Amino acid sequence: MSAVRMAVDVGGIKMKNPVSTAAGTFGYGWQFDSLMDVSALGAITTKGCAALPWPGNPAPRMAEVPGGMMNSVGLQNPGVRGFVEQSGTYLERLAGKGTQIICQVAGHSTAEYVSALELFCELCPWAAGFELNVSCPNVAEGGIACGSTPEAAAEVVRACRRVCDRPLLVKMAPVRVDEIARAVEDAGADALTIINSIPGMSIDIETHRSRLSRPTGGLSGPLLHPIAVRMVWEAFRAVRIPIIGVGGIMTGADAAEFILAGATSVAVGMASLVDPGASLRILAELEAWADRQGVSDINELVGAFEA
Amino acid sequence: MSAVRMAVDVGGIKMKNPVSTAAGTFGYGWQFDSLMDVSALGAITTKGCAALPWPGNPAPRMAEVPGGMMNSVGLQNPGVRGFVEQSGTYLERLAGKGTQIICQVAGHSTAEYVSALELFCELCPWAAGFELNVSCPNVAEGGIACGSTPEAAAEVVRACRRVCDRPLLVKMAPVRVDEIARAVEDAGADALTIINSIPGMSIDIETHRSRLSRPTGGLSGPLLHPIAVRMVWEAFRAVRIPIIGVGGIMTGADAAEFILAGATSVAVGMASLVDPGASLRILAELEAWADRQGVSDINELVGAFEA
Amino acid sequence: MPTPSPARVHDFEVVSNESIAERIFSIEIAAPELARAISPGQFVNVAVPGNAMSLLRIPLSYVRADIDAGSIVMWYAVVGDGTRRLSRMKPGETSTLLGPGGRGWSVPDSTTRALLVAGGIGVPPVLCLAHELHERGIAFDVCLGSMSAKTLVGAEQFRYLGAGTVCVSTDDGTAGLCGFCTDPAADMLLAGGYDYVATCGPAPMMRKTAAAAAEAGTYCEASLERMMSCGFGACGTCNVETTEGMEGACMCGPVFDASKVVVW
Amino acid sequence: MPTPSPARVHDFEVVSNESIAERIFSIEIAAPELARAISPGQFVNVAVPGNAMSLLRIPLSYVRADIDAGSIVMWYAVVGDGTRRLSRMKPGETSTLLGPGGRGWSVPDSTTRALLVAGGIGVPPVLCLAHELHERGIAFDVCLGSMSAKTLVGAEQFRYLGAGTVCVSTDDGTAGLCGFCTDPAADMLLAGGYDYVATCGPAPMMRKTAAAAAEAGTYCEASLERMMSCGFGACGTCNVETTEGMEGACMCGPVFDASKVVVW
Ligand SMILES: Cc1cc2nc3c(=O)[nH]c(=O)nc-3n(C[C@H](O)[C@H](O)[C@H](O)COP(=O)(O)OP(=O)(O)OC[C@H]3O[C@@H](n4cnc5c(N)ncnc54)[C@H](O)[C@@H]3O)c2cc1C
Ligand SMILES: Cc1cc2nc3c(=O)[nH]c(=O)nc-3n(C[C@H](O)[C@H](O)[C@H](O)COP(=O)(O)OP(=O)(O)OC[C@H]3O[C@@H](n4cnc5c(N)ncnc54)[C@H](O)[C@@H]3O)c2cc1C
């Protein structure tokens, strides 16, 4: 067995190992409970949720593309109260087993982020922290519109910071990463999750229509990986707060690249949809790699990339 | 045989069909002469070239990634005079056969773009137009630094516009596409080439070093395709000047998506490296598709995407 | 917490894989535990080896399960890269699937006579239901639609399972009536005698069938198709707009109470 | 305009494909036109089917060409996904390659005795050269290096082709001398009698060999390896820094005048 210490601290969220799940690709956790030992993960991040329920976008919401997939779910969610009713008991129990729960917060405007976060803080004492999704490519207002400029992103974070004293993460859009990272760090973010899906487009060339119900959707999967690793590295050099690396992680090696580029933790996305136990396989592979590097603590490898 | 008219006009460059080649993936044309009938293409764009020779980056300059490749050639070029000496006769002959020659212009600063362009204008009477590469991810100054903000890109274009009365194209970085498109249109660009390779990173997890001689490189290939199509559509709605769609075109269907999204013309990149005759196969497939759509002129399909 | 999906990851081995009509294949796979667990109207999400650019699994209904042989049979149309690769899998080749997924048919105990309306490659889950009706001793008639005789599947099997009438329609008239199977279905529903309708096929077909059933006042279930990423309720990509809001086809469906479906 | 690459796209068929040492395979492929066109030191760029995520071809040297049989033989080490897939190709399977690529060895007509220094999977192009020397009646000795006896290839073949001495070294001493083959090579060069040196193998090995040859005043050629995208001079990814500037390995090489190489 490996003797590498795997525990990491992501902006105050103490994870027993660096592997977590990407919002929207792991439901609310319980969906995987019969398929794997969820409590072996360092953390899970729950699907984005707003103060009030959102219906999400019409079908079709998914199209497969080479090397990945495109979705336009549009943050369908039952609202914070519905979320807590549905999944609160499960998540509280999971937190009790030492897997940190990060609840993702959605909104159409700064005010909506704040009111969702206030509800979360009130109703989810078991949540280790909250991730602000200012980068969803599939909602017309809010989402990516709130996360594509340093000013807009910082505004949301500043307002949220005022109402929340638990760790606040920011899910970053895949644009202007260094500028936005600096802006949200200054605004009080405790950690960054990099990156959300990249907006893409897939057209049915016979019907001349989008293969989704909206013109564009968000890309996930291996096709993102080299782009996401680069963005993590850019942010790592721009800020001091820790980073969760996300994008196309299918293997421990993919996760290791994020760690070397400066991520303290990683989150598995699409891989869990294809293969529900993927995150645990990735954790095992990551641990074996860390062991092979001859370190005693995985934190020694964070940002160990030699340019 | 198809009866679809395939000729297109890209900002004054009259192409007999919409298929061209992406800068840096087709050498100076003659490299393909023994492998395919280059003169069947609508246009070719030559590898970026500066006023004086550039050595490019050290080896390794290439790493393969899932769904594509990453390069850090760094615009190695023999300078405009060397280029003309080496390839001028061939390109002039090719132009005579009706394939338009677009010469790509490189520089580290506005002044360097201008002096390279002046040389090009003087020495290449056979060139149908010039493409300003303000988006190379592999040079430390110039390149992408000149193309990542609307202001910087517009400055280069304005200065170049003053010294050149032939069609000027701008090779766009994959960032802030609508803003930059508008800025360079206002600055006098005649057409846009969208997109250049996306900066990415690939780390050898055993050595902790980049798989290239530089930390980052430019991604090409199918992994770009849905992102590039989306960016073409964004630009199409932002400006009136025509667009050349580039990114991961491996088949006529991939090219057709660009046309529907608003590209008047397409350029084949990595596909030509894998399979030198790919551009002609893509042209044939594109023509067959246009025929199947029941149009008499491919221009009817430009931007025919129904949102 | 709601009930999680009953799906598990199962290894499977191809037993046979053969064309049964134009571009339609029947595949039998060995997966003993799955064969025991699955019930009519549920589906499996199959990993097809061979193209590393295409990562997602392919959702497929099943036609029948043989608990003794430890196998299930699926019929599928070759429509794209994934199903093409599936059609090339040879006996003995192995892969994995996730299943059983979702909620199948729930034919009320009180049912005396059912009408089954199936079109195109919507036949498999309906034929699967016919097996159940046969076992439960519930009488049924079938309206079966297809583009043409060449792509028609299931008629024999429905007859073999004791269907009262099997009314075949083809778009081009090469077998049975010329036209859509929804026309005879509407007539038969109006004529009465049914207390349950099940339908699967192209969206317009199901919509019409559901409307006819509603008109006749007969309870109707429909098996809907959506693009699916996970098949076990984790991603939210398979939504169906119902009178009770958005519901995931892979957990709340694929079989829905037709009167609840707003967008087919 | 400079001379374009002699490479063409050729179909090929696998004739045989077998392991000849630990993780090293020998593949014979039928490609008659290519077999006629290729010369020692040149390479081919092979499309290996089976992983749609990995698009580029794999550059490989060849060991010998048989014009009558219309085939060439290549030896390759299984180091990653592409070569692993290649090792699974079966006789009768087909694909395409681009070749012949680049500039091979140019042994001066005046050469009387050559020293060949090959290490690891650098053996193929050097063994190919030995065939040429044999045909041209030029005497040669060989210094052959490998990690261990298990990965050693070519010793017999060099002997069969009439090598004077074949001096084997292994890193672990399991065959021949224990150590690097560059040490005996340097000794032999110092002892004199050679008017040509050819080398291929790991970069440090070639660098040392070239330095020893320079010291002995003997003309030396080296076959360099670079990551290649196209293999026919179109992309500029295969650069070698030489005293005359950056030169592409796929057109100006892979065989270079060793005294020109700045970065190995
Ligand atoms: C619950 C469920 C049960 C199904 N049962 C069967 C069955 O028993 N037999 C059968 O032949 N098919 C069935 N399908 C459809 C089957 O999943 C698709 O035909 C298959 O995934 C296509 O994969 P492909 O890679 O070959 O095609 P692609 O290249 O992915 O697509 C080809 C065409 O098929 C459409 N398509 C792809 N996936 C789906 C999907 N999930 N739903 C609807 N359309 C799709 C695409 O939009 C496209 O037009 C079922 C689908 C669902 C959701
Ligand atoms: C002109 C030339 C001739 C060659 N001749 C032979 C030969 O006769 N026999 C043989 O076994 N190999 C030869 N090689 C090397 C061979 O091309 C690589 O081993 C092969 O491409 C690896 O592919 P892969 O997908 O299996 O490995 P990958 O998964 O792509 O990489 C595995 C490892 O091999 C390295 N590698 C990959 N490609 C190359 C390359 N082009 N050059 C150097 N290192 C590389 C990678 O950096 C990595 O460390 C030659 C290379 C060149 C450029």
Ligand SMILES: Cc1cc2nc3c(=O)[nH]c(=O)nc-3n(C[C@H](O)[C@H](O)[C@H](O)COP(=O)(O)O)c2cc1C
């Ligand atoms: C179906 C689906 C739904 C998603 N929903 C969310 C979401 O609610 N909030 C969010 O920040 N990201 C969401 N994402 C993006 C992922 O969290 C992740 O950033 C992205 O998929 C890249 O990682 P991957 O390549 O490992 O999937 C979603 C992705 C998918 C595929």
Ligand SMILES: Cc1cc2nc3c(=O)[nH]c(=O)nc-3n(C[C@H](O)[C@H](O)[C@H](O)COP(=O)(O)O)c2cc1C
């Ligand atoms: C080896 C290589 C060299 C390139 N050189 C240039 C260049 O000189 N100028 C430029 O604008 N783009 C260059 N590109 C980018 C391509 O022109 C193109 O924008 C990109 O590869 C995306 O298209 P593709 O996916 O079809 O390859 C280069 C790409 C590759 C692979």
Ligand code: FES
């Ligand atoms: S397919 Fe993932 S939730 Fe239904």
Ligand code: FES
């Ligand atoms: S590999 Fe493309 S130029 Fe040499």
